[in-house]
Amino acid sequence: MAVVGIDLGTTNSLVTAWHDGKVVPIPNALGDHLTPSVVSLDRDGSILVGRAARDRLVTHPRETVATFKRAMGTTQQFQLGRQKFRAEDLSALVLRSLKADAEAFLGEKVTEAVVSVPAYFNELQRKATKAAAQIAGLHVERLINEPTAAAVAYGVGQIERDGTFLVFDLGGGTFDVSILELFERTLEVHASAGDIRLGGEDFRWRMAEACLRDNDLAWESLDNQQRALVMNAAESTKNQLSEAEVALMEFRVGTRDVAWPISRAQYEEICQDLVDRLRLPVERAMRDAKRDPGRIDQILLVGGATRMPMVRRLAERMFGRSPRVDLDPDRVVAIGAGVQAMLKTSETAFQDVVLTDVCPWTLGIDVKSDDAEEKSMFSPIIERNSTVPISRSKRYSATEDFQTQVKIKVYQGESRRLECNVFLGELSVPLPSLPKSENRFDVRFTYDINGILEVIVTHLRTKRESRLVLERNPGTLTPEQIAQRLAELAPLKLHPRETQQVRSLLAYADRLYEERLGEEREEIASRIRAFREVLDRQEPQECEQAIEVFREFLQGLGECGF
Numbered sequence: 001m002a003v004v005g006i007d008l009g010t011t012n013s014l015v016t017a018w019h020d021g022k023v024v025p026i027p028n029a030l031g032d033h034l035t036p037s038v039v040s041l042d043r044d045g046s047i048l049v050g051r052a053a054r055d056r057l058v059t060h061p062r063e064t065v066a067t068f069k070r071a072m073g074t075t076q077q078f079q080l081g082r083q084k085f086r087a088e089d090l091s092a093l094v095l096r097s098l099k100a101d102a103e104a105f106l107g108e109k110v111t112e113a114v115v116s117v118p119a120y121f122n123e124l125q126r127k128a129t130k131a132a133a134q135i136a137g138l139h140v141e142r143l144i145n146e147p148t149a150a151a152v153a154y155g156v157g158q159i160e161r162d163g164t165f166l167v168f169d170l171g172g173g174t175f176d177v178s179i180l181e182l183f184e185r186t187l188e189v190h191a192s193a194g195d196i197r198l199g200g201e202d203f204r205w206r207m208a209e210a211c212l213r214d215n216d217l218a219w220e221s222l223d224n225q226q227r228a229l230v231m232n233a234a235e236s237t238k239n240q241l242s243e244a245e246v247a248l249m250e251f252r253v254g255t256r257d258v259a260w261p262i263s264r265a266q267y268e269e270i271c272q273d274l275v276d277r278l279r280l281p282v283e284r285a286m287r288d289a290k291r292d293p294g295r296i297d298q299i300l301l302v303g304g305a306t307r308m309p310m311v312r313r314l315a316e317r318m319f320g321r322s323p324r325v326d327l328d329p330d331r332v333v334a335i336g337a338g339v340q341a342m343l344k345t346s347e348t349a350f351q352d353v354v355l356t357d358v359c360p361w362t363l364g365i366d367v368k369s370d371d372a373e374e375k376s377m378f379s380p381i382i383e384r385n386s387t388v389p390i391s392r393s394k395r396y397s398a399t400e401d402f403q404t405q406v407k408i409k410v411y412q413g414e415s416r417r418l419e420c421n422v423f424l425g426e427l428s429v430p431l432p433s434l435p436k437s438e439n440r441f442d443v444r445f446t447y448d449i450n451g452i453l454e455v456i457v458t459h460l461r462t463k464r465e466s467r468l469v470l471e472r473n474p475g476t477l478t479p480e481q482i483a484q485r486l487a488e489l490a491p492l493k494l495h496p497r498e499t500q501q502v503r504s505l506l507a508y509a510d511r512l513y514e515e516r517l518g519e520e521r522e523e524i525a526s527r528i529r530a531f532r533e534v535l536d537r538q539e540p541q542e543c544e545q546a547i548e549v550f551r552e553f554l555q556g557l558g559e560c561g562f
């Protein structure tokens with residue numbers, strides 16, 4: 001049975017598998033490798049995922065949702081039509097679609113996957129990702145940190161020599177930096193740092209803001225559809241400026257046509273502070289790994305947003321040499337996840353590549369503060385950037401004489417102050433009635449390769465053990481809730497693969513209809529009507545011809561990529 005590798009991205013997702021002696025990206029029903037991580041509810045109650053859904057962000061904003069990865073592990077609800085979904089549900093729908101693509105491509109059932117997550121995903125977000133996979137009918141063989149996956153993709157077969165390298169991953173929603181070492185075919189992550197609120201989306205937003213400002217338009221005065229038009233135009237203008245020195249941002253608001261020229265230099269100026277923010281995590285990772293720029297052998301660029309020349313220049317300036325860009329930055333992570341999936345199933349020469357990873361946050365508990373101002377403070381047990389799997393124990397004692405119970409509260413974060421860290425869960429431990437100096441216990445934290453934390457408290461005198469069951473985690477779905485979501489989402493059908501192409505063409509045509517005016521608009525409407533009439537007759541040969549004619553017509557109207 002095939003195990004696939006999945007990059008479940010903020011903007012796009014991609015599935016890969018071992019095929020014909022190598023890891024390959026799997027095309028979706030439209031023949032594209034990247035599937036936009038967008039979900040839309042169609043008129044008939046079925047679910048659209050990918051390009052058609054992305055086009056519907058413009059035409060059906062109330063039934064469509066994107067960039068939900070940022071809400072993984074939270075209780076945030078997204079409304080699609082009359083139904084409510086959590087980020088896990090929406091991710092599950094994307095995963096279901098990728099699973100169907102992989103099964104069609106491989107000709108066999110796919111039930112297991114290696115799924116990548118940002119290195120900075122915390123406990124709750126990792127669990128949410130596993131829950132999403134379960135809801136989609138996939139068992140997660142392993143979660144792999146995105147930068148690690150990228151390094152695997154570059155390391156296996158590409159880097160023959162041992163060395164230290166830095167993965168600079170600027171995706172749609174997050175920025176991750178990792179420092180890794182390849183030594184005798186063992187790949188080890190020494191440090192990772194990042195910014196979970198910095199990605200290509202922020203650059204796009206800068207473009208949109210500047211354009212609206214220059215054209216005296218207020219974001220607040222736009223309706224959802226108009227906002228989607230502006231954001232689409234900002235996206236394409238931003239991407240054009242990665243290749244060209246100047247670009248024109250064009251869209252229509254009401255009866256007003258906006259055509260706003262912008263140069264790369266101007267764009268770089270309005271994004272300067274975002275580029276500056278990229279420095280900090282790089283410097284922190286280098287400090288944690290005790291490396292200076294001269295001791296990094298290679299810099300690997302990952303994530304679509306690293307195509308921006310200003311980002312490449314920053315990497316060059318910081319390290320005094322050109323970064324490696326020989327793999328497609330959009331595919332690197334999924335390829336790495338696919339290599340990891342392949343390692344699970346085959347006996348190839350790559351098997352001896354051992355992966356180690358790091359725990360991206362410091363993990364610890366609350367203890368009584370020695371400072372009179374504060375009641376409690378954070379006591380770290382596992383330091384951030386420790387190589388995992390790791391198990392660490394620390395000894396504590398009761399704070400009162402004859403205390404019969406202690407509450408151990410588990411936090412993750414870097415601050416001495418508890419309220420600045422993330423509360424993960426708590427455990428009540430019974431204590432024997434003893435003077436406080438004799439009432440001592442060990443708290444052992446074990447952090448595994450999937451980023452799951454186990455806490456065991458052992459009393460020194462009684463040897464009694466208490467294990468942490470993470471309670472009061474509003475973001476985590478229980479096994480019962482997962483089963484319930486599975487049952488609730490089961491009736492929601494994905495559009496059959498055979499009809500996805502037609503659905504995508506129609507969604508794109510609908511979007512063009514809304515964007516254009518006058519005769520062009522009339523023409524689009526009549527073509528849509530004619531196309532639908534042919535489809536209704538369900539004559540296969542006639543349908544095939546009509547699809548071709550309709551596609552050519554749409555291509556003639558602009559860059560549709562079909």
Ligand code: AMP
Nearest residue numbers: 011171172200201239242303304305307
């Ligand atoms: P990823 O999460 O790796 O798929 O990266 C997606 C991000 O890369 C999105 O924010 C895209 O807008 C951005 N991106 C993709 N292509 C380009 C490009 N040519 N220039 C600038 N940004 C891009």
